[in-house]
Amino acid sequence: xxxxxxxxxxxxxxxxxxxxxxxxxxxxxxxxxxxxxxxxxxxxxxxxxxxxxxxxxxxxxxxxxxxxxxxxxxxxxxxxxxxxxxxxxxxxxxxxxxxxxxxxxxxxxxxxxxxxxxxxxxxxxxxxxxxxxxxxxxxxxxxxxxxxxxxxxxxxxxxxxxxxxxxxxxxxxxxxxxxxxxxxxxxxxxxxxxxxxxxxxxxxxxxxxxxxxxxxxxxxxxxxxxxxxxxxxxxxxxxxxxxxxxxxxxxxxxxxxxxxxxxxxxxxxxxxxxxxxxxxxxxxxxxxxxxxxxxxxxxxxxxxxxxxxxxxxxxxxxxxxxxxxxxxxxxxxxxxxxxxxxxxxxxxxxxxxxxxxxxxxxxxxxxxxxxxxxxxxxxxxxxxxxxxxxxxxxxxxxxxxxxxxxxxxxxxxxxxxxxxxxxxxxxxxxxxxxxxxxxxxxxxxxxxxxxxxxxx
RNA sequence: GCACCGAUAGUUCAGUGGUAGAACAUCAGCUUCCCAAGCUGACUAUGCGGGUUCGAUUCCCGUUCGGUGCUCCA
Numbered sequence: 001x002x003x004x005x006x007x008x009x010x011x012x013x014x015x016x017x018x019x020x021x022x023x024x025x026x027x028x029x030x031x032x033x034x035x036x037x038x039x040x041x042x043x044x045x046x047x048x049x050x051x052x053x054x055x056x057x058x059x060x061x062x063x064x065x066x067x068x069x070x071x072x073x074x075x076x077x078x079x080x081x082x083x084x085x086x087x088x089x090x091x092x093x094x095x096x097x098x099x100x101x102x103x104x105x106x107x108x109x110x111x112x113x114x115x116x117x118x119x120x121x122x123x124x125x126x127x128x129x130x131x132x133x134x135x136x137x138x139x140x141x142x143x144x145x146x147x148x149x150x151x152x153x154x155x156x157x158x159x160x161x162x163x164x165x166x167x168x169x170x171x172x173x174x175x176x177x178x179x180x181x182x183x184x185x186x187x188x189x190x191x192x193x194x195x196x197x198x199x200x201x202x203x204x205x206x207x208x209x210x211x212x213x214x215x216x217x218x219x220x221x222x223x224x225x226x227x228x229x230x231x232x233x234x235x236x237x238x239x240x241x242x243x244x245x246x247x248x249x250x251x252x253x254x255x256x257x258x259x260x261x262x263x264x265x266x267x268x269x270x271x272x273x274x275x276x277x278x279x280x281x282x283x284x285x286x287x288x289x290x291x292x293x294x295x296x297x298x299x300x301x302x303x304x305x306x307x308x309x310x311x312x313x314x315x316x317x318x319x320x321x322x323x324x325x326x327x328x329x330x331x332x333x334x335x336x337x338x339x340x341x342x343x344x345x346x347x348x349x350x351x352x353x354x355x356x357x358x359x360x361x362x363x364x365x366x367x368x369x370x371x372x373x374x375x376x377x378x379x380x381x382x383x384x385x386x387x388x389x390x391x392x393x394x395x396x397x398x399x400x401x402x403x404x405x406x407x408x409x410x411x412x413x414x415x416x417x418x419x420x421x422x423x424x425x426x427x428x429x430x431x432x433x434x435x436x437x438x439x440x441x442x443x444x445x446x447x448x449x450x451x452x453x454x455x456x
Numbered sequence: 457g458c459a460c461c462g463a464u465a466g467u468u469c470a471g472u473g474g475u476a477g478a479a480c481a482u483c484a485g486c487u488u489c490c491c492a493a494g495c496u497g498a499c500u501a502u503g504c505g506g507g508u509u510c511g512a513u514u515c516c517c518g519u520u521c522g523g524u525g526c527u528c529c530a
Contacts, residue, residue: 006523014467014481026504026520079530087528089457097527147530167530203457203528211529268530285529350492371489397483401491408491417490429490438490 005280008342009208011353015410017041017338017363018209030205030212037410038334040363040391042216045247045333046195048360049218052243053193053326060191060220061184065172067197068153068163073171076303077296079148079164086117087203088124089140090131099142102129117142149199149213165199170325172196173221174296177308177321188310188321189232191222195330209331210284216330221292223321225312229291233270236326237289241274244286247333248358249340253277257285269293276336286336287328294320337361341411355411356434359453366414366430366450367393367407371400379418382428382443390450408433413453416446 012018017038021031034042054062074080086099099120100112106129112120121142123129128137149165166172173180173192180192195218205211224232237256244254259271269291275283297308297320309318341355359365366386370379373396386392393412395403400417407415415431422428428446431438441449 010467020521023521027522029521087457200530204526205529206523347492352492369490399491399493400489401493404491406492415490419490431490436491 003279003339003342003344005278005339007344008279008339011342011409012038012338030202031214032209032212037363041337041357041361042330042334044361044363045330045337046216046218048247049195049243049328049330050193052246053191053218053220057191059186059189059222060193061180061186062193062195063173063176063180064196065169065176065194067166067199068151069166069171069175071163072303073175073300074148074164076299077171078299079167080146086120086142088142090136090138097131099124102132105132106130147201147203149201167200168198168327169194169196169217169219170221170292170327171296173219174300174323177221177223177297178306181310188312189222189224189228191220193218193220207281207284209335210278210281212331217327218330219325219327222324222326223310224324226294226319226322229269229293229322229324232324233272233289233291236324237272237274240287240289240326240328244274244276244333244336247337247361248356249276249336253340254286255283257283268295276332276339278336279339284332286332287326290325290327292323292325294322296323297321352405352408354408354433357411357413359413359456362411362413363391364393364407364410364412365390365454366416367395367403367412368416368418369394369400369403370396371417371419375418375420375422378422382416382418382446386447386450389447390454404431414450 013020015037016035019033019035020027021033022028050062054060071080088097088099088102090097099117100115103110103112103115103120103123107123107127110123115123124137124139129139130137131139148167151163151165152161153163154161172194176192180186181190184190196216197214198217199214202211202213205213220236222232222236241254241256245251253276255275255277257273257275259268259273264271271288271290273285273288276286278284300306301308301320308320310321311318337357338355341357343354343356345352345354355362357363368379368383368386370376376396379396380394383392383394395406397403404415411433413433415433417429417431419429422443425442426444427440427442429438429440430446430449
């Protein structure tokens with residue numbers, strides 16, 4: 001059955017995965033909260049990332065850097081200057097344009113990049129640059145849209161205390177390059193990973209949690225010797241794609257997309273996205289692997305006057321490492337996993353929603369259900385025993401069939417039923433959501449069984 | 457940011473310038489017990505703020521949120 005994006009969103013909102021932010025006050029645009037099920041799923045995604053990129057990687061280590069950083073960081077990287085667009089509106093038809101693009105398109109010989117905002121405005125006025133939509137030349141002033149959120153340290157709002165909410169976690173890794181290298185005694189090549197919130201004042205957010213202003217990133221800055229960057233680029237590209245596949249995403253719904261030279265970010269020599277085919281929306285970026293070269297470390301060296309060079313102990317060579325960055329959005333992976341898992345099963349007279357999460361991602365790995373309330377004690381005891389090791393819920397209301405369906409709708413892979421025989425044979429029935437198979441297992445073996453399912 | 461469209465229980469949908477209905481869901485009781493059974497009952501809604509009016513959920517204005525298109529996407 002064809003999946004509909006709106007229905008998936010609706011299911012996520014009504015069943016406790018995601019809520020509209022500050023809803024009782026009318027909400028805050030493009031802000032979402034994660035509910036009881038959502039936070040479990042999200043944590044499981046992050047756990048899977050950490051396992052794959054840090055714990056199972058012989059080269060990588062992790063850090064957790066602060067959201068607020070010395071503003072010098074963002075001046076050095078070019079984010080303060082470049083991370084903003086000079087936008088201009090046509091007074092006649094209200095179309096919005098980028099001032100630099102307008103000039104570039106109509107006067108290809110002019111070097112817009114060297115122009116200040118005032119110079120661009122002057123140029124547009126003097127040369128009667130036209131609005132490509134209506135052809136008139138009547139524009140508002142240029143307004144800078146800096147995408148970095150600002151706040152202040154201290155109680156006074158003096159400009160000296162201006163700080164930014166980080167627009168990417170990456171810089172926490174770059175500025176800690178030396179600390180990590182020294183304290184962990186890592187040799188090039190090695191990587192630093194982090195999971196954390198980033199903030200961007202997007203002009204046009206939308207599509208549920210796909211593009212939001214506050215989001216969570218999982219990034220890795222992998223440092224290698226200049227000249228080896230291309231092969232590492234390919235390595236992390238493949239590694240990242242395999243990671244997504246390990247979350248249960250079908251191969252046919254994933255693809256690589258190389259960035260064209262003109263769409264490359266200001267720091268990047270080459271970028272390749274991995275995209276997912278969202279139902280009803282189309283291909284959307286899930287992660288990007290970028291060759292950031294030595295751009296960041298070099299900028300930080302220049303600005304901080306600190307050496308971030310690496311001394312190769314074998315060759316006694318000194319160099320600034322190149323950096324390959326696989327970067328992905330937790331919220332986008334969340335949405336992708338939910339879309340992939342969502343399924344509407346047609347039955348004879350009605351239908352039911354089934355979320356086919358991989359066991360390691362499911363909000364609840366299992367639930368314990370007493371067949372009738374007579375088995376309540378046994379069932380509770382088993383559940384309390386299992387929650388020491390897994391996320392396991394309990395439900396005793398309504399018929400057993402209805403309870404199975406509830407668990408299907410939130411993607412619980414295993415239902416453990418305590419029945420009339422359990423007190424005698426000390427066994428329970430485990431139902432598999434995907435195969436619908438039921439097996440009878442002694443209570444003492446349930447834990448090992450679930451353990452095994454998690455590994456697969 | 458601009459233009460257009462929309463907003464009624466948790467969900468899907470009725471309806472009305474004069475007491476807002478249903479189904480499903482949820483909860484409780486009875487009953488049954490391995491895939492949404494049944495019966496009885498309970499809970500819950502006109503996004504927010506103004507205006508017109510004797511009276512507005514309904515008409516008008518603003519706003520918020522969402523959707524679509526444009527623009528943008530480091």
